[in-house]
Amino acid sequence: MHCLSTRAVAGAVFLTTMLGLRLSGGAAQSGDLPLKVEVSAARSEAYLYGEEVVLTIAVTNCGSAPVGYVRGGGNLPMGLRLSISCEGKDFVPQDGHSGNPWGDVADGVARLEEGSVLKERISLTYAYGVLPVGRYAIGLRLDQPPWPGVTRGTAVSNPVEFTVKDWRAAAAVGKTIECRRPDGQVIGATTVQLARTTEGELLVTWKTTFSGATSVDFRAVRLPPNLQISEGLWHASEKNCYIASPPDDRGRRKLVVVDRPSSSVTELELRQSSPVPVVHHSRPATKE
Amino acid sequence: MLQNGNALSWILTVCACTVTPFVASAPSQNEGFFRLEVSNGGRASYLQGEKVLVEVWFSNPGDKPLTLALHRAFSGLEIDLVRDGEKVFPTPGGKPFGDLDPSKRLAFPVHRERKQGGQYPLTRQFGVLAPGKYTVRARYSQTEEDLRGANPYPGLVARDQVLPVTTGTAVSNQVRFTVRAWEPKAVAEKEVQRVVDGQRSIVQLVETSEGELLVAWKSAKSRAGEAPELVVVPTGVKASVRGVFWDATDEKCHVLYPTGEGEKKALLVVDKKAPSSVSLPLAEATLQQPKGAMVFVPLAALISFVGIAVIGWLRLRRRSRMSPTAD
Numbered sequence: 316m317h318c319l320s321t322r323a324v325a326g327a328v329f330l331t332t333m334l335g336l337r338l339s340g341g342a343a344q345s346g347d348l349p350l351k352v353e354v355s356a357a358r359s360e361a362y363l364y365g366e367e368v369v370l371t372i373a374v375t376n377c378g379s380a381p382v383g384y385v386r387g388g389g390n391l392p393m394g395l396r397l398s399i400s401c402e403g404k405d406f407v408p409q410d411g412h413s414g415n416p417w418g419d420v421a422d423g424v425a426r427l428e429e430g431s432v433l434k435e436r437i438s439l440t441y442a443y444g445v446l447p448v449g450r451y452a453i454g455l456r457l458d459q460p461p462w463p464g465v466t467r468g469t470a471v472s473n474p475v476e477f478t479v480k481d482w483r484a485a486a487a488v489g490k491t492i493e494c495r496r497p498d499g500q501v502i503g504a505t506t507v508q509l510a511r512t513t514e515g516e517l518l519v520t521w522k523t524t525f526s527g528a529t530s531v532d533f534r535a536v537r538l539p540p541n542l543q544i545s546e547g548l549w550h551a552s553e554k555n556c557y558i559a560s561p562p563d564d565r566g567r568r569k570l571v572v573v574d575r576p577s578s579s580v581t582e583l584e585l586r587q588s589s590p591v592p593v594v595h596h597s598r599p600a601t602k603e
Numbered sequence: 604m605l606q607n608g609n610a611l612s613w614i615l616t617v618c619a620c621t622v623t624p625f626v627a628s629a630p631s632q633n634e635g636f637f638r639l640e641v642s643n644g645g646r647a648s649y650l651q652g653e654k655v656l657v658e659v660w661f662s663n664p665g666d667k668p669l670t671l672a673l674h675r676a677f678s679g680l681e682i683d684l685v686r687d688g689e690k691v692f693p694t695p696g697g698k699p700f701g702d703l704d705p706s707k708r709l710a711f712p713v714h715r716e717r718k719q720g721g722q723y724p725l726t727r728q729f730g731v732l733a734p735g736k737y738t739v740r741a742r743y744s745q746t747e748e749d750l751r752g753a754n755p756y757p758g759l760v761a762r763d764q765v766l767p768v769t770t771g772t773a774v775s776n777q778v779r780f781t782v783r784a785w786e787p788k789a790v791a792e793k794e795v796q797r798v799v800d801g802q803r804s805i806v807q808l809v810e811t812s813e814g815e816l817l818v819a820w821k822s823a824k825s826r827a828g829e830a831p832e833l834v835v836v837p838t839g840v841k842a843s844v845r846g847v848f849w850d851a852t853d854e855k856c857h858v859l860y861p862t863g864e865g866e867k868k869a870l871l872v873v874d875k876k877a878p879s880s881v882s883l884p885l886a887e888a889t890l891q892q893p894k895g896a897m898v899f900v901p902l903a904a905l906i907s908f909v910g911i912a913v914i915g916w917l918r919l920r921r922r923s924r925m926s927p928t929a930d
Contacts, residue, residue: 487892511890547887548859558888559859559872560849568848570857570870579778585848585859588791588808595786 327538332533347376351429352455352472353394357436358479363480363512365446365535368439368477369579370457373432383464387417390435394458399439401449409444410530416442424464445533445583448481482518490547494523502526507551509544509558517542519573521557535580542571559585610661633851634770637671637713638664640742641778648781650729652819652835654878657682657778659741660720662711670754670766671719672710678831681742684730687737694730708749711756711916731833734784741775743858785835787810797853804832806851808858818856818873818880836873838880859885 370517372391376382387393395417395591404535407519407591408414416437423543427433427473439446439453455472487510501601510518517538546561554576570583630639640660649655661682663669673680684691713719725739726732745772760766794808807819815837822832840860848859858871862884873880 361761484893486892488888488890490886509888510891544888544890548868548870549888549889550883550885552883557872557883557885559870559885562848563656568859570859572857583850583857584849585857588844588847588849589812590789590791590808590844593787 317534325335346468346470348382348456348457348459348470349376349380349465350375350382350457350470350589351375352470354455354475356453356475356477358477361480362446363482363518363535363537364479365533366479366537367441367534368446368479369435369436370437370439370453370475371436372472373431373434374427376427376429376455379429381428382466383424383426384459385423385462385465386422388420388422389437390433391417392433392459393417393421394457394460396458398454399443400452400455401447403452406446406451408442412442412444414442424462426464440534445514446479448479450476450478452476466558478576482512482514482516484508485513486511488549490551492551494525494553503528503579503596505553507553507556509549509551509556514591516540517544519558521549521575523552523553534575534578536575536580538571538573538575538580539582542569562587574580605649611656630776631774634771635665635667635669636745637661637743639741639743639773641774641775643739643780646780648783649732650817650835650837651782651784653782653834653837654834655732655782657725657739657741658720658722659772659775660718661743661928662718663712663715665685666715668714668767670710670750671713671769672708672750673743674708682723682725683740684725684729684743685732685812686736689750691729691732691737708753709756710753712757712764712766728816732782733866734782736779736781738777738779740777742772745770747849770796785817786821788812791844791847791849792849795851795853799853802852806853806856808844808847808849808856809850810842814841814843816844816858816860816871818840818842818851818858818875820853820875834875834878836869836878836880838871838873838882840869840871840880840882853870870897886899 351374355371357371362368372395374395375567381510384392387395395416397416416439437474446592453475457470459467461467469545487508489506489508489510491504491506491578493501494505496502497598503523505523507520508518508520510520512518517540518535519538520533522531522533536556541557541561543563544558548559550557554574556573558571558573558574560571562568566587568585570585572581572583573579574581609892610855615834638661642658642660642664644658661671747768750766750768750770755764755766787807787809788905790807792805794803795806796802796806804820804821804822807821809819811816811817817835817837819836820832820834838858842860842863847861850857854875856871856873856875858873859868861867861870862869868885870885871880872883
């Protein structure tokens with residue numbers, strides 16, 4: 316509880332600083348380290364509830380000397396802390412989520428040369444769970460500890476804001492798949508839905524519930540807006556969804572492959588085959 | 604060295620469970636040395652061009668721990684491949700087991716009941732296997748010199764741990780399989796670009812003379828010193844190649860085909876890398892209004908209509924009462 320309140324105060328102070336910076340001219344970087352910490356959301360428009368929220372983080376050495384830093388599990392320095400608030404309140408990770416996308420294990424000291432960049436994409440959904448509907452503000456702060464070989468100081472990122480908005484299905488088709496253990500025992504169920512929202516967006520959603528557990532694993536992936544699904548075909552599994560549009564006037568079908576773990580959408584164009592028959596020439600009989 | 608030259612792709616798997624491989628003959632080894640087993644998962648036959656994957660397992664049959672000092676790519680392991688009674692030699696440029704620096708061996712203890720192994724595509728060393736009856740066997744030798752040059756495997760050997768000296772030779776069991784030729788009846792093809800090096804290659808969707816669909820990836824040009832690549836993946840689906848909808852990349856092929864049961868269609872997803880093929884039944888993607896909304900919307904409309912009608916009627920009634928009468 317004490318820890319939470321400390322976090323809340325620290326987060327509030329940090330976000331106030333961030334918003335202050337933004338109002339006073341939107342400085343992209345501050346702190347006494349010659350590092351520019353940039354954070355951006357993968358999408359400029361609002362996220363729909365259940366969509367994976369991905370941030371791109373870049374740390375650039377814009378000084379004239381190398382900067383020593385503690386290497387963490389990924390590409391980024393370990394002292395980097397993420398502050399996230401929803402509707403002005405410190406946002407707490409949901410049950411089963413660490414809220415720390417980088418881990419706490421140091422992997423030695425490294426140097427970031429002048430002009431070099433450390434870059435990484437992180438999933439907020441992975442670290443915090445599915446983000447509830449609301450307006451979010453995010454910022455990063457790098458505090459370098461007093462370790463040998465590490466350049467002491469702080470760096471603060473630009474602020475980023477995004478919205479997670481609610482949606483309702485105007486029409487949908489779905490199927491339910493049992494989740495089984497390797498020994499065959501049913502441990503839950505996943506409902507996959509192909510839905511059109513009241514605002515006309517097309518989505519694939521996966522909702523997994525495990526027997527005896529209160530938590531629900533939910534994921535929504537937005538489909539290309541021009542996808543024609545009326546009279547189309549589909550197949551869904553726990554991890555993938557395939558949607559084939561009806562043939563267009565050129566006799567082609569669009570195939571969309573949606574991957575739940577990576578939230579990726581791949582569009583393929585299926586063409587009608589025009590096969591060439593293979594003629595097998597038999598050897599002419601020779602007279603001896 | 605394994606596929607794509609990535610030594611780490613040979614995953615060193617330690618498993619405590621006992622796996623029963625397809626054993627056609629018993630393996631042999633010196634006393635106090637490893638037992639070596641080869642398996643292809645029990646597959647009896649392949650189509651020409653298919654990847655032939657073998658698993659090689661080291662195990663400790665004794666009570667005392669043994670030291671295995673091999674490269675991440677299993678340096679020192681030899682594969683004997685015989686077709687129709689004649690030895691098959693590696694193709695020029697074919698990557699054999701253990702083509703890396705022998706001084707980079709890593710040593711670690713293997714305890715009783717433990718198995719250590721990995722998977723290796725024979726085609727990497729021997730190229731596309733010609734039709735015929737094959738036997739495959741693995742052989743492994745380890746000398747004191749191998750142990751002296753080896754470094755302790757990080758994470759598996761404690762800092763001051765002294766590893767026992769294990770030397771000897773082991774010969775695995777023999778695995779038998781057949782490679783069958785196939786004939787195309789009709790072919791649809793597409794040119795694609797390889798992700799690895801940007802080279803062009805051809806993907807063919809083939810209906811064989813036996814009426815089965817298969818997908819063949821053929822490199823248009825061979826890499827330096829290597830035989831042109833051919834990867835064939837059978838699908839197990841009997842269908843005509845005519846009129847199907849399909850698309851392919853260097854890694855996957857998707858085919859939408861009629862199943863032959865009325866209007867039903869299925870999607871064939873063929874993976875070159877795994878290699879594998881799966882047929883997925885397709886259903887109509889007809890979106891319908893959620894059940895709750897279907898009941899709620901008409902009900903809400905009806906209530907509103909009745910409400911408005913009642914209010915209107917009351918107002919009219921009041922107005923007619925208040926208006927002066929012409930008596």
